[in-house]
Amino acid sequence: MTALPINGRSATDSEMLQLLLDDSPDLIYFKDLNSRFIRGSKALCKHLNISPEELPGKSDFDFFAPERVLPHFEEEQAIIRTGQPLIGREEENIGKDGKAWWVLTSKAAFHDQSGKIIGTFGISKNITALKKAEKKLEEVNKELVTASRSAGMAEVAIGVLHNVGNVLNSVNVSAGLISMHLRDLNLESLAKLVELLRKNEPDLGRFLSQDERGHKIVPYLEELVRYLQQEQVTLSNETKNLVSRVEHINEIVAAQQDYARACGVIENVKLADLAEDALKIHGAAYERHGVSIVRDFDSIPTLSLDKHKVLQILVNLLQNAKFACDASNHPDKQVVVRIKSAGENRVQIQVADNGIGILPENQTRIFAQGFTTRKEGHGFGLHSSALAAREMGGNLTVHSDGVGRGATFTLKLPISQKHA
Numbered sequence: 152m153t154a155l156p157i158n159g160r161s162a163t164d165s166e167m168l169q170l171l172l173d174d175s176p177d178l179i180y181f182k183d184l185n186s187r188f189i190r191g192s193k194a195l196c197k198h199l200n201i202s203p204e205e206l207p208g209k210s211d212f213d214f215f216a217p218e219r220v221l222p223h224f225e226e227e228q229a230i231i232r233t234g235q236p237l238i239g240r241e242e243e244n245i246g247k248d249g250k251a252w253w254v255l256t257s258k259a260a261f262h263d264q265s266g267k268i269i270g271t272f273g274i275s276k277n278i279t280a281l282k283k284a285e286k287k288l289e290e291v292n293k294e295l296v297t298a299s300r301s302a303g304m305a306e307v308a309i310g311v312l313h314n315v316g317n318v319l320n321s322v323n324v325s326a327g328l329i330s331m332h333l334r335d336l337n338l339e340s341l342a343k344l345v346e347l348l349r350k351n352e353p354d355l356g357r358f359l360s361q362d363e364r365g366h367k368i369v370p371y372l373e374e375l376v377r378y379l380q381q382e383q384v385t386l387s388n389e390t391k392n393l394v395s396r397v398e399h400i401n402e403i404v405a406a407q408q409d410y411a412r413a414c415g416v417i418e419n420v421k422l423a424d425l426a427e428d429a430l431k432i433h434g435a436a437y438e439r440h441g442v443s444i445v446r447d448f449d450s451i452p453t454l455s456l457d458k459h460k461v462l463q464i465l466v467n468l469l470q471n472a473k474f475a476c477d478a479s480n481h482p483d484k485q486v487v488v489r490i491k492s493a494g495e496n497r498v499q500i501q502v503a504d505n506g507i508g509i510l511p512e513n514q515t516r517i518f519a520q521g522f523t524t525r526k527e528g529h530g531f532g533l534h535s536s537a538l539a540a541r542e543m544g545g546n547l548t549v550h551s552d553g554v555g556r557g558a559t560f561t562l563k564l565p566i567s568q569k570h571a
Contacts, residue, residue, distance in 0.1 A: 178254065178275040181261065186210055186227045189270065219245075227258065227271045234260050234268060241278070253282040329389050341375065344368065420458045422490050422500060423448045429465035430488070433473065442476050442484040449491050451498050454566050460539040461564070464547065467532040468502040468560045475506025475558060496566050497545075503559040509551035517549055540564070 172179055172192040179192040187210045196203050199214050211220040230236065236259035243253050254275035260268045351358035351365070359365040430437075430444060437444060469486065476484035486504045493499040509517065516522050518537040533547075540547040545564035551557065 177277070179273070181270060181272045182210075182227065183270045184231060184268075186224050186271070227273075230258055230260050230271050231268055236260070241282075242275075252277065252279045254278060326393060329386055329393070333386075344371065417455055418458055419453045419455050420461075421453055422451050422461075422498060425458055425461050426465060426488055426490060426500065429462055429469055432466055433469045436470075436473060437486070440473060440477055440484070442473055442486055445485060445487040447487060447489040447491075451490055451492065452566055454498065454564065456543050456564060460543055461562075464536040464539055464562055465500065465502070467536045468562070471532070471560075472502050472504035472506065472558075475504045475508075477506075479506040479555065481505055493563050497563055498566060499561050499563045501559055501561050503557065505557040508554045508556040509549065509558050510554060511551075514549055514551060518547065 172190065175192050176194055177192065178195040178198055180195055181189040181191070183189055187208055188206045191203070191206050193203065196206055199206070201209070201214075211223060226237065236257070238257045240256050241253060242256050243251055245251055255278045256273060256275045258271055258273040261270055261272050263269045347364065348355065348368075351362070359368065426446075426448070469488075472486045476486065484505070486502065489499075489501040489503070491499050491501070513522075518533050522534075537547045540562055543564055545562060547560065547562050549558060549560050551559070
């Protein structure tokens with residue numbers, strides 16, 4: 152066997168090298184100055200579907216399309232000219248069967264005994280399994296991000312659906328009233344009157360002045376005008392209510408869509424505007440359950456943050472406050488929303504209710520995932536809200552003086568994301 156001239160190695164070294172090439176699972180090759188194969192590993196020959204004896208003298212152009220080979224050929228020629236190696240490049244290749252496979256490739260020049268460059272050698276390690284694992288990991292990560300975002304948006308969506316449902320109840324009431332009034336219009340009597348007038352049309356003057364039935368027509372028409380005027384007012388009012396409630400639904404849905412589109416985006420926002428949007432989403436439910444809202448907003452600088460996360464938290468806190476007020480049966484149900492400064496570069500939003508309050512032992516557990524005191528609760532809302540607050544560089548806390556004493560939730564945030 153002819154010795155491979157690699158820095159003066161002997162024939163025995165060449166034979167040992169071939170043994171190593173035969174045992175290696177990697178695609179290893181040596182090429183001359185024209186990028187023709189001199190020797191290659193058994194794995195390379197198997198990949199090229201050629202015997203080791205047939206490999207010498209052939210090039211990549213004998214096995215692959217020129218447009219695929221040319222960039223690699225030019226790359227190897229550059230290594231021969233400059234002596235600069237190529238180390239650890241990931242490459243995607245398409246096999247003859249059309250399947251994609253990935254390799255990690257390194258190439259370098261090799262020299263004769265005098266140090267002169269006489270060709271190139273390279274190693275390509277099959278990393279297809281690793282790339283598949285990376286792709287799967289990326290897909291799982293995207294799924295987790297999507298699930299996390301969906302979980303946060305679910306709180307807003309639940310509030311939207313609940314309050315749209317409340318408004319739709321009012322829409323149904325107004326639509327029912329309009330339908331009832333239209334159904335009760337006495338058009339049959341008016342039709343009979345028209346028929347009576349047509350029968351007496353040849354002598355209508357005498358009929359109206361002398362006939363007993365004709366004497367009743369004018370008073371009847373006067374009464375009909377009053378009735379229709381009253382119906383007009385009623386139907387007009389109900390129609391206005393109907394339009395107003397449909398607009399309210401549009402506002403609630405539009406607010407939710409606006410915040411959904413902005414998820415993950417840092418924007419300059421005003422806390423008062425965010426609070427008003429959250430109150431708008433819950434407005435119908437608060438009105439229906441007789442819970443009054445008190446606003447106590449200080450003038451606060453514009454904040455730079457993810458407004459969807461803030462809305463998610465506020466919607467959840469306002470929803471919990473409504474439930475707490477309902478459960479207390481308090482005659483004067485009230486929720487106070489405060490926006491205050493919380494020291495340098497920080498602000499706070501408080502949602503305080505006069506509801507059923509929180510047991511002392513529960514105040515340390517209330518933000519834990521899965522913990523809930525409501526039969527229909529899922530224990531995720533406050534947990535996800537606390538996580539969202541932390542992601543923005545803030546925190547969410549609660550205080551209650553005990554059962555029946557109400558509760559105050561405080562969300563503290565940095566004025567700018569850079570302070571997070």
